[in-house]
Amino acid sequence: MRKYLVVIMMVITSMSFSQDIHFSQIQESPLWLNPANAGFMNGYLRAVANYRNQWGAMGNAFQTMAISVDAATLKSTKRKAYLGIGLFVFNDKAGTAKIGSTQAQLHLNAILKTGKKSKLGGAIYVGVNQNTANYAALTFGNQYNGKDIDQTIGSGELATYSSFITSDVGAGINYEFTSANVDMLRDDIFSIKVGGAVHHLNQPLQQFSSGSSYRLPMRFVGNVQVRIDIKETKLAILPSLIYLRQATANEITIGTHIRYRLKNPTKVTGYNSETGLNVGVYYRVGDAIIPQVNFDMGKYAIGLAYDLNISKYKQVSKYQGGFEIYLKFMSLDDALFKRKREHGL
Numbered sequence: 001m002r003k004y005l006v007v008i009m010m011v012i013t014s015m016s017f018s019q020d021i022h023f024s025q026i027q028e029s030p031l032w033l034n035p036a037n038a039g040f041m042n043g044y045l046r047a048v049a050n051y052r053n054q055w056g057a058m059g060n061a062f063q064t065m066a067i068s069v070d071a072a073t074l075k076s077t078k079r080k081a082y083l084g085i086g087l088f089v090f091n092d093k094a095g096t097a098k099i100g101s102t103q104a105q106l107h108l109n110a111i112l113k114t115g116k117k118s119k120l121g122g123a124i125y126v127g128v129n130q131n132t133a134n135y136a137a138l139t140f141g142n143q144y145n146g147k148d149i150d151q152t153i154g155s156g157e158l159a160t161y162s163s164f165i166t167s168d169v170g171a172g173i174n175y176e177f178t179s180a181n182v183d184m185l186r187d188d189i190f191s192i193k194v195g196g197a198v199h200h201l202n203q204p205l206q207q208f209s210s211g212s213s214y215r216l217p218m219r220f221v222g223n224v225q226v227r228i229d230i231k232e233t234k235l236a237i238l239p240s241l242i243y244l245r246q247a248t249a250n251e252i253t254i255g256t257h258i259r260y261r262l263k264n265p266t267k268v269t270g271y272n273s274e275t276g277l278n279v280g281v282y283y284r285v286g287d288a289i290i291p292q293v294n295f296d297m298g299k300y301a302i303g304l305a306y307d308l309n310i311s312k313y314k315q316v317s318k319y320q321g322g323f324e325i326y327l328k329f330m331s332l333d334d335a336l337f338k339r340k341r342e343h344g345l
Helices: 002-016 336-343
Strands: 043-054 062-073 081-094 099-115 118-132 164-181 188-199 219-229 235-246 249-263 275-284 288-296 300-309 320-332
Touching: 081 118, 099 164, 235 275, 249 288, 288 320
Parallel strands: none
Antiparallel strands: 043 062, 043 320, 062 081, 081 099, 099 118, 118 164, 164 188, 188 219, 219 235, 235 249, 249 275, 275 288, 288 300, 300 320
């Protein structure tokens, strides 16, 4: 009975919060957030690996793994436009039946320098998704023998689910303005990035069983990210606001990191990058408080987050919303001559 209830609750919860995978360190899963993030960075190459384990107190938790690689190509002072390309692959599984999906997406982003301090990106992605499940692993109430579930007793249920493959299409847009007081020691930066995206434009048919007519709803995304360096200190404020909507499900996540600069970069050669420790708290409205910490070593970064579930669901989750970790590598354009060449600063 317990296994049956767990599966039902997981399915209901998944439907309630949309069918897409989910991350709390949203700003560190750039291609999941917006295809216009492909190559839209102060660097040349970025690779990010994400792992999330959600609602472990229930057993058979949601487990999500993702890898993204993106690059900025054709950058040149002679060109006002260049191309961002990206590859995003993820796998998500949940419940006793291991209901899950595996998807691969190719992202293309056209990036235009609209000024010395601003740029605009417009992107599309195309993807292929495989959905799987093992309904034979489910147990039902009529297998209860008075003491526990006996899997040798036939359930009498007919599992009609089969694996299926769908295509997926999405689009997004980004605008960023960056102002920097440049000197030989370090820069004081102010930047703001505003973006929006629509995922599942083709609303792929979800063939959970023969005759199924359910289509995956479009997911709408809006986000604002800001960096404010506090002059003559080692501190910076990194607030962000992210809005998600899919069918009747809405999500707002708001919060900030406080960044403490541990080491200045070597500006001329770029041999050493700036390093910093970022500590923050985010609030997913009506659902969870999310403390986060990440160590940014310039080209490399690692971050941890944990959802403290505070909604009514805490009666089941026991406040254990989910653990998350990411690892990141980025080839930066942090040497002074590179910044002048690429950004006109």
